[in-house]
Amino acid sequence: MLNPKPSLKTTLHALAYLAPLLIITVLFTVWPLLSAVRLSLATRSNFYTGRVTAYGWANFGALWHDPDFHRAVQHTLLFTLGVVPASVLLALGVALLLNRLPHCARFFQTLYFLPFVTSTVAVSLVWGWLFQADHGVVNGLIHTNIDWLNDPHYSLLALILLCLWQSLGFNILLFLAGLNHIDDRYLLVAQLNGATAWQRFWHVTWPLLTPTVILITVNALITNFKVFDQVYALFHGSAGPANADLTLTYYLYQKFYIENQTGLAAASGLVLFGLVLLITGLAGTYFHHWTRWLRKDAR
Amino acid sequence: MKKLLIGGRYLLLALGAVAMLLPFVWMVVISLQPAATTLTLPTFAWSSALHWENYRHAWRLAPFAQYYGNSLLVTATTTGGQLFTSILAAFAFSHLHFYGRRLLFRGLIALTMIPGELLLIPNFITLTHLHWINTYAALIVPWLTSIFAMFALRQAFLTHPQSLYYAARLEGASDWQYLWHVLVPLNRPVITAVGLLQAIGSWNAFMWPLIVTNSPRLRTLPVGLMTFTSQTGTNYPLLMAATVFVVVPLLILYLALQKYIVAGITRANLKG
Amino acid sequence: MEVTFQDITLAYPHQAPTLAHFTWTVPDGELTALLGPSGSGKTTLLNLLAGLLTPDHGRLLFDQVDVTHQGMGQRNVGMVFQDYALYPHLTVHDNIAFPLKMAHVKRAEREAQIRQFAALVRVTPFLQKYPRELSGGQQQRVALARALIQRPAVLLLDEPLSNLDAELRVTLRQEIRRIQQATGVTTIFVTHNQTDALQIADTITLLHHGQVQQTGTGHQLYHTPANLTVARFIGSPRLTTLPFAALAPxxxxxxxxxxxSSATLVGIRSEALLATPTPIPLLTTQTMRLTAQDFLGRDIVSHLRWHQQDLISTALPPLAPGEYPLGLAAPGCYFFAANGRCLWTGGTDHAES
Incomplete structure (x- = not known):
């Protein structure tokens, strides 16, 4: 790296390039973050002005005792557990089927990826029709008579199925990219060493693919923690029958937009942020160790 | 044996593809059924006439032209803005030396972990202060930058040898000229990819436009479609026709520019 | 344009200074080779010249004008990079046009100049091609044209031949020489390859450990090295050395x-060890043992053993291993002091004075 010494002049010069991004980021990300923390600690405030007159932990206390919040956390975790492992495994399976397919790989990839580019609201509305009790396609196909969208026992499953369908293409794409990164020669050597297809997958592909798996899992976890659009559209602006699909983000929306409980909403947002940080932190630690291990290996 | 294996792969993939495609097929099929009929799966007739007039009716029932205009405006301006601010910042982070460069960069990357939903509340309050609720500014200004886009572009900008930059500088190009005459044209595929991803996100955005607008004049397509459901109730053929409006532009864009979108996602997520 | 480095010091953080009180002058209008092994500081000098680096102390003068703190774009330096740095998205024509475009030169004038310089470096047939469609040698020529078209005060060539195969290297050496002479631009040719430097340059400066070891023509550097470093770096095979005490008797x-009392080391060039008898005046004739011969095309490298010392000669005919009386000629025989300074250069005594 040349002329590595920054000076006041170079800094001002760089700032001119950074200014547009920094101004908007400070205004709409940094400042709101601080404000959200402040609001979550506010026990008395004006909804419209955001003026806070008293501070305390009351909002977090209220969340702790709010059965709706418990339900929201529980649903979010259940939902994520329903979507993520299935989506990751299915995507891996499809990616392995697609990988080095002689013909039509591109065609299939295009099809699987369609839901990702489609408006969530639009696909949720379509699925709303598919899930109908009386003449729904889903019931028709599996010969059941479930009222998917009105039975609290099934409505979360309906949401899970929708999100699974929607997220698959994106994860397949990432897996394909990960598989492409693996040097063919490793597999060739393994084949020369007499490894069977299964052995090659388990001892060569899988270990080399692990970082991709982690990346996709973390990405999927974070995305699904924040599920909202699908809930809103599938249940027409409600949180499902008997709040059976009340998720964290929906809870936040409800508290803020419907009930004007800014403090509670901000506090629930911070809990969501905490979850995201926890997951990213764990993944970050793993990646740190993994890259260090790789470097050691290279030496 | 090998042939059988390949055949099996195709069979499984085809089954999956049908599952992926089915909702889209139904969407179109239903949109062409007679309006306001209740449909039962086994009985509705394929042979019955196709009711294209559903599209006309749906289009008239709600100001979809207005929604389209809004969506186009918001998508174009936010995507353009994001690209512009990200290109500038990505250049600074990849080519310029300044105090606090590393710290600032890491700080920005850390910000991407914040869920947008958390920022919704204070941003709403800020916009209320600015009297921006129910304006285009509310739909556009907060989205004029993207740290993801900046990161992806910086990674791309870093792949060019430094000698290229030094050569241009020695030949009398300023930083600004180098950026727009060399770096941007060289990275056109990446910039297209990043722009397309941002455009998809912007076109499909729902929660933010839902919250900061409540007049039909400002609704974007997804919000407009959602409000349309309350008007049509269970009139699924009309609803599906409207859904087709929303979905089709992006499907065309995707089919036309698929290779850029695929490259963009791969680059933004795996090369970090 | 004469280029002067005046008492320049440059240090990277947490490292010993790369350059300390460095002073050097590059004569106007000549092709000067800056020769040195990697890590000798030649890239640092190049970067200082281009303005990619700013010295901590000292001044850089272009014809007595202080350019030390001028930016890269201001000092009008042309540079050909090791990887050529051609813009991949521009045609050859547009690559060459780039500096003129940046300077807002009018179109007609621009086209005329492009034609002129494309003809000079002989790339006219490729003007509409993209760099990736060209061979390494052609890319090199385009890079030269692009650097020259802005009529630089100084032209810098950074290892311009290192990515080319042997045959192209020879051709392009001549080409660079021809183009430099046609334009008369002060040129600094940075290389670690002594053959390139010897063949191409008016003057060679040998750099080692951030110090100028010697400046002179190739002939001077070879035949009257200033010190042991120069004598060892120039010439192939490498100079053989033995303790002065061993040869003194x-x-x-x-x-x-x-x-x-002053000399500690003797250096012997491979061509100074001759088969006897010979008409060339000899310092001494000694019986040496020939242990092996390597046949390298035209050259024969003979490995010799004498009083527990290993010597090399390239002046012997093919011989069977055995003892032979061999002569040591004065030219090609150097005495060095303990500090490496050359005391005696086989009778051509420039270093003595």
Missing amino acids: ALPDSLAARFA
Whole structure:
């Protein structure tokens, strides 16, 4: 790296390039973050002005005792557990089927990826029709008579199925990219060493693919923690029958937009942020160790 | 044996593809059924006439032209803005030396972990202060930058040898000229990819436009479609026709520019 | 344009200074080779010239004008990079046009100049091609044209031949020489390859450990090296050295006595060891043992053993291993002091004075 010494002049010069991004980021990300923390600690405030007159932990206390919040956390975790492992495994399976397919790989990839580019609201509305009790396609196909969208026992499953369908293409794409990164020669050597297809997958592909798996899992976890659009559209602006699909983000929306409980909403947002940080932190630690291990290996 | 294996792969993939495609097929099929009929799966007739007039009716029932205009405006301006601010910042982070460069960069990357939903509340309050609720500014200004886009572009900008930059500088190009005459044209595929991803996100955005607008004049397509459901109730053929409006532009864009979108996602997520 | 480095010091953080009180002058209008092994500081000098680096102390002068703190775009330096740095998205034509475009030169004038310089470096047939469609040598020529078209005060060539195969290297060496002479631009040619430097340059400066070891023509550097570093770096095969004390008994008495107290090392070029008899005046004739011969095309490298010392000669005919009386010629025989300074260069005594 040349002329590595920054000076006041170079800094001002760089700032001119950074200014547009920094101004908007400070205004709409940094400042709101601080404000959200402040609001979550506010026990008395004006909804419209955001003026806070008293501070305390009351909002977090209220969340702790709010059965709706418990339900929201529980649903979010259940939902994520329903979507993520299935989506990751299915995507891996499809990616392995697609990988080095002689013909039509591109065609299939295009099809699987369609839901990702489609408006969530639009696909949720379509699925709303598919899930109908009386003449729904889903019931028709599996010969059941479930009222998917009105039975609290099934409505979360309906949401899970929708999100699974929607997220698959994106994860397949990432897996394909990960598989492409693996040097063919490793597999060739393994084949020369007499490894069977299964052995090659388990001892060569899988270990080399692990970082991709982690990346996709973390990405999927974070995305699904924040599920909202699908809930809103599938249940027409409600949180499902008997709040059976009340998720964290929906809870936040409800508290803020419907009930004007800014403090509670901000506090629930911070809990969501905490979850995201926890997951990213764990993944970050793993990646740190993994890259260090790789470097050691290279030496 | 090998042939059988390949055949099996195709069979499984085809089954999956049908599952992926089915909702889209139904969407179109239903949109062409007679309006306001209740449909039962086994009985509705394929042979019955196709009711294209559903599209006309749906289009008239709600100001979809207005929604389209809004969506186009918001998508174009936010995507353009994001690209512009990200290109500038990505250049600074990849080519310029300044105090606090590393710290600032890491700080920005850390910000991407914040869920947008958390920022919704204070941003709403800020916009209320600015009297921006129910304006285009509310739909556009907060989205004029993207740290993801900046990161992806910086990674791309870093792949060019430094000698290229030094050569241009020695030949009398300023930083600004180098950026727009060399770096941007060289990275056109990446910039297209990043722009397309941002455009998809912007076109499909729902929660933010839902919250900061409540007049039909400002609704974007997804919000407009959602409000349309309350008007049509269970009139699924009309609803599906409207859904087709929303979905089709992006499907065309995707089919036309698929290779850029695929490259963009791969680059933004795996090369970090 | 004469280029002067005046007492320049440059240090990277947490490292010993790369350059300390460095002073060097590049003569106007000549092709100067800056020769040195990697890590000798030649890239640092190049970057200082281009303005990619700013020295901590000292001044850089272009014809007595202080350019030390001028930016890269201001000092009008042309540079050909090792990887050529051609813009991949521009045609050859547009690559060459780039500096003129940046300077807002009018279109007609621009086209005329492009034609002129494309003809000079002989790339006219490729003007509409993209860099990736060209061979390494052609890319090199385009890079030269692009650097020259802005009529630089100084032209810098950074290892311009290192990515080319042997045959192209020879051609392009001549081409660079021709183009430099046609334009008369002060040119600094940075290389670690002594053959490139010897063949191309008016003057060679040998750099080692951030210090100028010697400046002179190739002939001067080879035949009258200033010190051991120069003598070792220039010439192939490498200079053989042995302790002065080992050779002293074999030398003429007057010579041995004259350097007995000052010289510690003797350097012998491979061509200074000759088969006897020979018409060339000899310092001494000794019986040496030939252990092996390597046949490298035209050259024969003979490995010799004498009084526990290994010597090399390239002046012997094919011989069977065995003992032979061999002569040591004065030219190609150097005496060095303990600090490496050259005391005696086989009779051509420039270093003595």
